[in-house]
Structures are given as C-alpha cells and as structure tokens.
Amino acid sequence: xxxxxxxxxxxxxxxxxxxxxxxxxxxxxxxxxxxxxxxxxxxxxxxxxxxxxxxxxxxxxxxxxxxxxxxxxxxxxxxxxxxxxxxxxxxxxxxxxxxxxxxxxxxxxxxxxxxxxxxxxxxxxxxxxxxxxxxxxxxxxxxxxxxxxxxxxxxxxxxxxxxxxxxxxxxxxxxxxxxxxxxxxxxxxxxxxxxxxxxxxxxxxxxxxxxxxxxxxxxxxxxxxxxxxxxxxxxxxxxxxxxxxxxxxxxxxxxxxxxxxxxxxxxxxxxxxxxxxxxxxxxxxxxxxxxxxxxxxxxxxxxxxxxxxxxxxxxxxxxxxxxxxxxxxxxxxxxxxxxxxxxxxxxxxxxxxxxxxxxxxxxxxxxxxxxxxxxxxxxxxxxxxxxxxxxxxxxxxxxxxxxxxxxxxxxxxxxxxxxxxxxxxxxxxxxxxxxxxxxxxxxxxxxxxxxxxxxxxxxxxxxxxxxxxxxxxxxxxxxxxxxxxxxxxxxxxxxxxxxxxxxxxxxxxxxxxxxxxxxxxxxxxxxxxxxxxxxxxxxxxxxxxxxxxxxxxxxxxxxxxxxxxxxxxxxxxxxxxxxxxxxxxxxxx
Ligand SMILES: [Zn+2]
Numbered sequence: 001x002x003x004x005x006x007x008x009x010x011x012x013x014x015x016x017x018x019x020x021x022x023x024x025x026x027x028x029x030x031x032x033x034x035x036x037x038x039x040x041x042x043x044x045x046x047x048x049x050x051x052x053x054x055x056x057x058x059x060x061x062x063x064x065x066x067x068x069x070x071x072x073x074x075x076x077x078x079x080x081x082x083x084x085x086x087x088x089x090x091x092x093x094x095x096x097x098x099x100x101x102x103x104x105x106x107x108x109x110x111x112x113x114x115x116x117x118x119x120x121x122x123x124x125x126x127x128x129x130x131x132x133x134x135x136x137x138x139x140x141x142x143x144x145x146x147x148x149x150x151x152x153x154x155x156x157x158x159x160x161x162x163x164x165x166x167x168x169x170x171x172x173x174x175x176x177x178x179x180x181x182x183x184x185x186x187x188x189x190x191x192x193x194x195x196x197x198x199x200x201x202x203x204x205x206x207x208x209x210x211x212x213x214x215x216x217x218x219x220x221x222x223x224x225x226x227x228x229x230x231x232x233x234x235x236x237x238x239x240x241x242x243x244x245x246x247x248x249x250x251x252x253x254x255x256x257x258x259x260x261x262x263x264x265x266x267x268x269x270x271x272x273x274x275x276x277x278x279x280x281x282x283x284x285x286x287x288x289x290x291x292x293x294x295x296x297x298x299x300x301x302x303x304x305x306x307x308x309x310x311x312x313x314x315x316x317x318x319x320x321x322x323x324x325x326x327x328x329x330x331x332x333x334x335x336x337x338x339x340x341x342x343x344x345x346x347x348x349x350x351x352x353x354x355x356x357x358x359x360x361x362x363x364x365x366x367x368x369x370x371x372x373x374x375x376x377x378x379x380x381x382x383x384x385x386x387x388x389x390x391x392x393x394x395x396x397x398x399x400x401x402x403x404x405x406x407x408x409x410x411x412x413x414x415x416x417x418x419x420x421x422x423x424x425x426x427x428x429x430x431x432x433x434x435x436x437x438x439x440x441x442x443x444x445x446x447x448x449x450x451x452x453x454x455x456x457x458x459x460x461x462x463x464x465x466x467x468x469x470x471x472x473x474x475x476x477x478x479x480x481x482x483x484x485x486x487x488x489x490x491x492x493x494x495x496x497x498x499x500x501x502x503x504x505x506x507x508x509x510x511x512x513x514x515x516x517x518x519x520x521x522x523x524x525x526x527x528x529x530x531x532x533x534x535x536x537x538x539x540x541x542x543x544x545x546x547x548x549x550x551x552x553x554x555x556x557x558x559x560x561x562x563x564x565x566x567x568x569x570x571x572x573x574x575x576x577x578x579x580x581x582x583x584x585x586x587x588x589x
Contacts, residue, residue: 007394013409022387025345059124065131066381073388076142102154126172130180178244229263235280239308246315277332279305296355303340303379323467326405338570358579419443433481485534500583510566514579
C-alpha cells in the first residue's frame with residue numbers, strides 16, 4: 001500500500017479555490033439545512049427536546065454525520081474554530097440520544113423501535129453507524145477531538161455484541177459499515193473491528209437479506225463477494241461495498257479479493273461509466289444498467305455514485321500503484337462531481353444526466369437547475385466532506401519516491417525518509433498543462449518524483465508501465481501535459497452514443513447548451529463537423545429536419561457551417577439552461 005501524503009491546496013488553484021468555497025459556503029449551507037430539513041429535530045424529539053414529527057428518510061441521521069465529517073476535515077485543513085460551539089451542541093445532542101446499550105438512530109428510536117436490527121435490508125442502521133464512525137474518526141484524526149469517537153465506539157460495541165463472531169449473522173442492506181469498520185481499525189488498532197468488517201463481507205451473498213421484489217442483485221446479495229465479478233444493482237451500494245472490500249484487501253492482503261476487485265473495476269469503468277465519471281444508467285432501482293447501456297438523457301448518474309467510486313478507485317490506487325485509478329478520480333472530480341455543485345457552493349444536482357431535452361421537465365429526476373437541498377439529501381453533504389478532503393488524494397509516498405496523482409497548485413510536506421521541507425507544485429491546471437515542481441528544502445539522495453501521465457496525454461511523454469513518469473526533480477523542472485482539445489468516441493456497442501462525438505480538453509468534458517446558441521438554432525439539429533480540429537468554438541452543421549418521424553433511408557442533408565460555443569459540463573445549467581448535450585452526432589458517420 002502506498003501511504004497517502006497530505007497536500008495543502010492553494011486557493012489560487014482550481015481545487016484549492018473549491019475547498020475555500022466549500023468552507024465559506026457549502027458547509028455553512030449544509031449546517032443550516034440540517035436545521036430546516038428536520039435532521040436535528042429528529043434527534044431532539046427522541047429525548048423530548050422537540051415536539052416536531054420525524055422528517056426525512058430513515059437514514060437522515062447520516063446527513064448530520066457527513067456534515068460533521070466535512071467540518072472535521074476542514075478543521076484539519078485550515079485549523080478553523082468557527083464550528084467548535086456547533087460541534088459541542090450536536091455531539092452533545094447525539095450523546096443524549098444514545099441509549100444505555102449504545103444504540104443511536106433516530107428513526108428507529110423515535111418512530112419504529114420494534115424494527116431495531118429486525119429489517120436490515122431497509123433500516124440502514126449499520127449504514128448510519130458507518131457514517132457516524134467515519135465522522136468520529138475524522139474528528140479525532142483531524143481535530144484531535146474524541147467525544148464523537150467515544151459515542152461511535154459504544155454503538156460499535158453493541159454491533160459486536162449483536163453481530164460479532166458466534167452471534168447473529170447479519171449484513172446491512174446498504175453497504176458502508178464495511179469501509180467504516182476498517183477505518184476504525186486503522187485508527188484504534190482494535191483487531192475485532194477488522195474482523196467484523198471481514199465477517200460482514202464474508203456473509204454477503206449468502207441470502208441473509210429478505211430482498212423481496214427488488215431482488216438480490218439490488219443489494220449485491222446475489223453472489224458471495226469473492227465470486228461477484230460484475231457490478232450490479234443499486235450503483236451507490238455496489239461502489240461503497242467495493243470500497244470496503246478493497247479496504248479489507250489492503251489490511252489482509254488476501255489476493256482473491258484484489259483479483260475480484262480488479263474484475264469489478266474493469267467492468268464498471270470499461271462498460272458502465274459515463275464519460276463524465278458518473279454511474280448508474282437507470283432511475284429504476286438507482287441501478288447500474290447492462291454493459292454498454294449508457295443513455296445520456298435517461299442517466300441517473302447520482303452524485304454519490306461518483307463519490308463512492310472515487311473512494312473505491314483511491315483504494316485501488318493505493319493497492320496497485322497504477323495510474324488508471326487516478327485517471328478516473330480526475331475524471332470524476334473535474335466533471336460529474338464538479339457539475340453537482342454550482343459556483344455559489346449552495347446549489348446541487350442529485351442526478352447528473354449528460355443530456356437535457358428541450359421538452360423535458362421532470363423536476364423529480366432531472367431538474368434543469370441545481371436545488372438548494374433534496375428530500376433525500378445524501379449528495380450535498382457527501383460533496384462537502386469529499387471536497388474538504390481533496391488534499392488527501394493528490395500524492396502518496398513510495399519507498400524512494402513521491403508520487404503525484406492529481407495536478408493542482410499545492411504544497412506537499414516531505415516525510416522524513418524522503419527528505420525535508422516541501423515539494424511545491426505550481427500550476428493553473430487544467431487551464432494549461434504546465435506543472436512546475438520544485439523542492440524547498442532537500443530530497444534524500446536517490447529519491448525521485450513519479451508523475452502520473454494521464455491517458456489522454458501519452459504523446460511525447462512515455463511513462464513506465466504503471467502510468468507514472470519518473471524524474472529527478474532538478475530546480476525549475478516543468479511537466480508539460482498535452483491539453484489540446486480532442487474528439488472522443490464511445491465504444492460502438494454503446495448504442496445510445498453510436499455516431500456521436502464529445503469534446504474533451506485535458507481532463508475536462510465539454511457540452512453545448514441551448515442557451516448559448518443563436519436564435520432559431522435548435523440544439524438537437526446540430527451535427528459536428530469533425531474534419532475541423534476541435535476548439536472551444538465547435539464547427540457544426542444543422543440537420544434539415546424532415547417533416548415526418550420516419551422516412552426513406554437516405555443520407556440526411558445538412559446546412560452550411562456554423563460556429564457554436566462549448567462550455568465545461570461542470571458549469572452547465574448555471575444560466576437557466578433550456579437544453580444541453582455532451583454527445584453530438586458527427587458528420588463523418
Ligand atoms: Zn446521493
């Protein structure tokens with residue numbers, strides 16, 4: 001395993017500026033929403049401090065825990081104390097709600113006490129505990145505060161007593177507890193937390209869940225984990241499970257787990273990933289579709305699925321050291337996840353389709369505009385905790401090298417065995433592909449930099465087999481990545497995209513919006529002229545639309561050339577979008 005290094009991201013860079021916005025706008029917004037959406041009242045009512053009815057989904061407590069985790073990483077990043085009193089208040093509240101057995105989950109305690117550990121397929125109790133554990137570990141690790149950790153460990157103790165070895169066999173309908181228990185083990189060194197994570201992974205696929213009409217695949221309970229080589233069912237559940245399984249491999253070294261996770265990863269990323277780094281092609285059951293089933297307009301593409309995949313891919317990167325995993329993380333950060341929150345940091349997409357039809361208005365499943373919050377609010381606090389933690393995904397250490405996975409304006413403290421001082425990375429990436437690297441201090445003799453060469457920039461730079469270019473960082477070293485715009489096609493088996501191209505530039509996926517087209521030009525009549533090199537202005541022709549829905553199979557006639565602007569997919573919908581497309585038909589097919 002490659003131990004991660006923490007990078008301090010500069011507010012002058014894209015990712016650092018995003019972290020700043022996260023701290024100044026997104027986290028405060030989430031804290032306000034915890035109050036207005038009823039999440040905190042759900043806790044208060046259990047202990048008689050509120051007369052309000054329970055609000056939200058059964059797992060609403062996890063919204064609070066994700067926001068606490070975001071606050072924790074933000075304290076670790078900036079040292080802020082602005083939320084100390086808020087943490088006192090909400091952690092005190094969680095502590096009062098925790099009962100004498102260690103149990104704390106407001107929907108069960110306050111609404112359906114008879115369902116306690118009785119309907120694991122739907123109650124999300126271990127899922128919620130998983131988020132509590134992650135928040136508690138983050139707070140202890142990043143802010144040196146262990147009050148929430150004590151609460152989380154009391155609940156975990158109960159889980160051991162109820163579901164530990166020799167006790168009841170049970171797994172949660174929504175994976176999350178597995179990765180959380182491994183992290184708790186890493187933090188406390190308690191072997192039994194790792195054992196419990198292993199037990200829950202081993203018990204999956206044995207039919208313990210009463211899966212009903214959703215079927216076992218929805219819950220990834222159709223096959224034992226070691227036999228499940230393709231991603232199925234609810235996308236977020238599969239991806240969180242995979243993060244947990246890869247975590248288990250990282251601690252136990254069990255080769256069979258890594259081998260099956262490699263197969264899963266190839267299945268997801270070669271057959272089921274949208275170009276924006278999004279997952280889940282069906283609204284129904286929030287599911288991965290079949291292989292190559294990637295419709296742009298009907299994409300579910302939940303923000304949480306991209307975040308879950310990032311967690312998993314990061315663990316695969318630490319396990320293998322191969323750049324393909326960091327390539328995908330970059331795709332997710334700069335596209336699907338970037339699109340999920342607006343420039344104000346306070347409005348969010350839940351679903352991230354790659355096409356909006358002009359006549360579509362399905363507020364429930366595909367809103368035209370980002371919303372301040374959602375009835376199921378899993379995504380916004382998930383974005384907040386991820387962004388606060390961006391600095392953890394930039395670099396890691398090797399035996400005799402510093403590995404750079406993500407390019408961003410940042411300073412990275414050198415660990416003692418690699419040198420002393422700071423590795424400075426100066427760049428306006430991805431605006432340009434120029435990255436300047438220098439050491440303030442010194443590297444231990446023989447230590448090199450291993451720089452990820454993205455798969456789209458393989459021209460002049462020839463990396464080693466793992467996708468990293470090894471260099472000796474002489475003063476003034478510059479990496480030049482090729483960020484010229486390029487056309488991308490999908491595999492021909494993706495029926496929904498056959499005959500289409502998308503514009504990419506560096507890690508950025510572009511789209512065309514109806515709102516930026518000339519009056520009278522319909523986005524659905526555009527045909528890209530791929531004989532003209534791509535640029536921010538696309539040269540297109542307009543299809544002369546026939547009158548009927550079907551006609552004789554002759555080549556469609558098009559008009560003369562027209563230039564239209566493309567914008568990053570991440571920014572779409574910010575100016576009252578009426579329609580949008582990432583993929584457009586090409587004129588050479
Ligand atoms: Zn979500």
